[in-house]
Amino acid sequence: xxxxGILRHRxxxxxxxxxxxxxxxxxxxxxxxxxxxxxxPEVVRRAGIVCFxxxxxxxxxxxxxxxxxxxxxxxxxxxxxxxxxxxxxxxLARQPGYSTAPIWAREMGFxxxxxxxxxxxNSDQLEIRSRPGEGTVIRAVIRRRKDDASTGGxxxxx
Amino acid sequence: xxxxxxxxxxxxxxxxRADPEAEVRGGYVSDLLSDVLAHAEPGELWLTHQRxxxxxxxxxxxxxxxxxxxxxxxxxxxxxxxANEEGVNLLVSAENAFHTAGKLHRLLFP
Numbered sequence: 001x002x003x004x005g006i007l008r009h010r011x012x013x014x015x016x017x018x019x020x021x022x023x024x025x026x027x028x029x030x031x032x033x034x035x036x037x038x039x040x041p042e043v044v045r046r047a048g049i050v051c052f053x054x055x056x057x058x059x060x061x062x063x064x065x066x067x068x069x070x071x072x073x074x075x076x077x078x079x080x081x082x083x084x085x086x087x088x089x090x091x092l093a094r095q096p097g098y099s100t101a102p103i104w105a106r107e108m109g110f111x112x113x114x115x116x117x118x119x120x121x122n123s124d125q126l127e128i129r130s131r132p133g134e135g136t137v138i139r140a141v142i143r144r145r146k147d148d149a150s151t152g153g154x155x156x157x158x
Numbered sequence: 159x160x161x162x163x164x165x166x167x168x169x170x171x172x173x174x175r176a177d178p179e180a181e182v183r184g185g186y187v188s189d190l191l192s193d194v195l196a197h198a199e200p201g202e203l204w205l206t207h208q209r210x211x212x213x214x215x216x217x218x219x220x221x222x223x224x225x226x227x228x229x230x231x232x233x234x235x236x237x238x239x240x241a242n243e244e245g246v247n248l249l250v251s252a253e254n255a256f257h258t259a260g261k262l263h264r265l266l267f268p
Contacts, residue, residue: 021236024215028244031219048219049195056191056212109208114192121196 003141005072009037013067015058017084020108023059026067027051030078037071043144046122047076050140053115054080060105061085062135075124076142086132094120094128159266161224161247164203168261170226173233174241174248180223185262187255191216198222203262205255209233214240214248223247228255 011033013026031048039047051067058065062084070077087093094116101111120126125141162178164170172178183201188194189208198204200221206213209227214237217225224247227233232250241248251258 021211024212028215028218045219045221052195052215052219053192108210108212109189109191109206112190112192114190114196118192118196 003072003075005074007070007072009033009069009071011069013069015055015065015067015082017059017062017064017082020056020059020105020110023055024052026055030067030069033069034071034076039071039076040144040146043076043142046142047078049122050119050142051078053119054078054138054140056110057115057138058082058084060101060110065135072144074144076144078123078140078142080138080140081135083135086134086136087128087130088132090128090130161203161249164262164265165249167265168251168258170249170251172247172249173227173238174246176241176245176247178247180247182223182266184266185259186222187259194222195220205251205258205262207231207255209237211237211240213237214244214246217246218244224249226251226258228253228258 016022027048030051031044034044034047062082065082068079092098096117097113099111099113105111119140123140124143127139130136159182161180161182164182181201182203186198186202187205189206194216198220201223203224204222205226205228209231213225226249228251230252
């Protein structure tokens with residue numbers, strides 16, 4: 001479902017699969033772009049966390065994918081898409097603590113089962129569409145509240 | 159208390175001295191990146207055993223005052239270079255996480 005609003009900026013970033021060392025660069029770049037566009041600091045903070053978790057999922061579990069950043073006057077949208085193995089049980093994957101990360105990734109501090117919960121806590125709307133064997137698309141909507149200086153949305157309360 | 163003061167009191171070695179005047183508001187001990195993203199507060203000093211590139215991204219995203227690698231663990235040159243580029247303070251403690259955290263707590267909350 002698309003929402004109305006005036007699109008101010010659109011940018012596409014690619015994320016390499018199986019490359020955790022480079023992962024994390026998109027979220028840093030997204031934050032830089034948002035700051036430059038004058039987006040509210042709290043929205044920049046939340047978008048950075050959502051983006052980091054999203055790109056980590058692409059890097060950890062798929063051969064690669066991309067992140068689309070859409071900046072509207074009233075919200076920021078981040079769309080993550082990949083051609084990975086998909087998520088067989090989305091409700092289970094949303095549960096805090098659930099993870100399918102391999103041991104090597106857990107040793108690097110990933111796979112705490114907090115990725116999707118973190119994305120959910122820092123966005124106002126999170127849609128996950130996935131088909132096993134085909135891929136996953138996640139759309140996160142972060143609303144911009146002009147009066148929202150420091151405390152935002154549902155916050156990180158996982 | 160500034161990071162430079164904390165470093166001196168705890169005998170931490172600076173690997174990247176991006177902003178030694180950063181205010182240290184507390185500490186956070188974790189090796190789970192998502193846990194730090196969800197629960198660490200801006201200005202806290204992060205004590206960890208992780209020493210790969212993503213640590214720099216997480217510290218920057220959460221606006222932490224710095225990262226302390228405990229037990230004399232040292233990251234590779236690419237991590238140091240990235241932290242320099244991103245302006246993230248990196249330090250090393252010769253002691254383990256328990257002793258480093260204990261001393262930091264005593265210093266910040268006497």
